[in-house]
Structures are given as C-alpha cells and as structure tokens.
Amino acid sequence: MNDTLRVIEERRAVREYxxxxxxxxxxxxxxxxxxxxxxxxxxxxxxxxxxxxxxxHKILTETAIPKSKSRLKSLKKTVPERYDAIMxxxxxxxxxxxxxxxxxxxxxxxxxxxxLSCPLACQNIMLAAxxxxxxxxxxxxxxxxxxxxxxxxxxxxxxxxxxxGPIILGYTRKFxxxxxxxKPRVKWI
Numbered sequence: 273m274n275d276t277l278r279v280i281e282e283r284r285a286v287r288e289y290x291x292x293x294x295x296x297x298x299x300x301x302x303x304x305x306x307x308x309x310x311x312x313x314x315x316x317x318x319x320x321x322x323x324x325x326x327x328x329h330k331i332l333t334e335t336a337i338p339k340s341k342s343r344l345k346s347l348k349k350t351v352p353e354r355y356d357a358i359m360x361x362x363x364x365x366x367x368x369x370x371x372x373x374x375x376x377x378x379x380x381x382x383x384x385x386x387x388l389s390c391p392l393a394c395q396n397i398m399l400a401a402x403x404x405x406x407x408x409x410x411x412x413x414x415x416x417x418x419x420x421x422x423x424x425x426x427x428x429x430x431x432x433x434x435x436x437g438p439i440i441l442g443y444t445r446k447f448x449x450x451x452x453x454x455k456p457r458v459k460w461i
Contacts, residue, residue, distance in 0.1 A: 279403045284450065286407030287371045289442030293324065294375050298404055302441065303377070305400030309392040312385030318393050318436070321427050323376040328426060329367075332376070335420050336369045337362070340413035369414050373407075373440035376414065382433045390436035397439045407444035414438040 273281075303320050311317060323329055341362065347355040362368045370376055377397060381390035394410060401408040415435040417423045427435075 275403070279399055283398055283402045284407075284448045285409040286440075286442075286444050286448065287409055288445040289371060289373045289407060289440075290445050291372070292374065292443055294406060294441055294443070298406065299375060299377075299441070301404060302397055302400045302406070306377075306379065306393040306397045309389065309396045311389035311392065315383060315385040315389060317381040317383040317386040318390050319380050321378040321380060323378065323438075324374060329370060329376065331420075332414065332417050332423065333367050333369050335417045335423060336413050339416035340369060343413070343416070370411060370438070370440050371409065373409075373442040375441040377437055377439045377441065378415075378427060378435055379437040379439065380427065380429065380433050381436055382430070386434060386436070390434075394436055394439055397437075397441075401439075401441055405443075406441050407447070409440050411438055411440055414440070 299322060303322070306318070306320065307316070309318075323332070344355060344358060347358070366372060379390050379394050379397070381387075398408040398410065415438060418429060418435065429435075
C-alpha cells in the first residue's frame with residue numbers, strides 16, 4: 273500500500289492527548305498542507321487561526337459547553353445510548369469540547385465557494401497531521417463560540433465568515449481502534 277492510502281486508512285478521531293506542545297514548524301507544515309487543498313475556481317476562501325494559548329482555550333471551552341449540551345438534547349430521544357456516552361464525557365473530562373488538545377486550528381472561510389472548499393482544507397489538516405505522527409479530530413461543537421464578543425474579536429471574525437474547523441491537534445495519548453466502516457455504496461454505469 274502506498275503512503276497516501278496508508279495515512280488515509282490510519283487517520284482516526286483522536287480525543288486523548290499528551291500535554292506536550294506541538295512544535296511550530298510541524299504546525300506550519302500542517303497548515304501548508306491545508307492550503308494546498310483544492311478550491312472552487314481556485315478561490316482559496318480560507319484562513320487559519322491557530323490557538324495554543326491555554327487561557328483562551330479555556331474561554332472557548334466554557335463558551336461551547338452550554339451550547340453543545342443544548343444541541344445534544346435531541347439525541348436523548350433518538351439515540352439515548354449515544355447521548356448517555358457523550359454526557360458521561362461531559363461529567364468526566366475537564367474539556368469535553370477540545371479534549372485538552374494543545375493546538376486548535378480554526379479554519380475560517382467566506383464566500384460562495386467556502387462551503388465546499390473549506391472542508392477540503394480541514395481534511396488535508398487531518399491527513400497531514402497523521403502523516404507527521406500528530407493526532408487530530410474535527411470538533412463541530414468547538415465552532416459554537418461565535419456569539420461571544422471576545423472570541424469573535426480574537427478570531428477576527430468578520431461579517432459573513434464561518435468556522436469550518438475547528439481541528440484539534442496533539443501527540444496522541446491513546447490511538448483509537450478503527451471504527452467499523454460500512455462497505456461503500458457504488459453504482460457502476
């Protein structure tokens with residue numbers, strides 16, 4: 273198997289990180305890989321905000337927790353066992369949103385091509401991280417922070433911009449087992 277296919281197969285959502293920081297040169301390589309993603313009309317509608325500051329990380333977590341809990345309430349009726357497992361994490365972890373990862377990368381985009389292009393940059397971040405021995409996870413609930421003035425100011429969010437990450441990064445404490453994958457649904461014509 274070639275290296276690219278191996279990295280794709282090995283990539284996992286990592287939620288347990290070592291407390292050590294990721295060197296800036298590695299983060300720069302990961303961002304450069306994100307910047308190489310394809311984009312509609314080569315618009316490259318993204319920008320990246322890297323968060324390593326622990327105080328700001330805590331503000332992000334405290335802002336996202338109540339919003340994520342509110343959003344999760346719908347799971348209670350439809351998938352109660354999944355809801356219970358997630359709520360258990362909220363009780364046990366200091367940071368059930370960003371999992372105390374030492375790095376958070378916000379992928380922020382704007383414009384007509386952002387909705388289709390920015391997720392490609394996010395995927396490149398996760399694949400590049402894996403290829404460099406860094407764990408990653410896309411954390412949707414981590415984007416639920418845009419109604420707090422201090423956060424908008426720090427992220428320099430402007431009118432019409434949207435968060436497509438955040439992607440958390442760090443050295444993996446425990447590498448997860450691969451989840452079962454369904455067989456691909458393919459129609460050949």
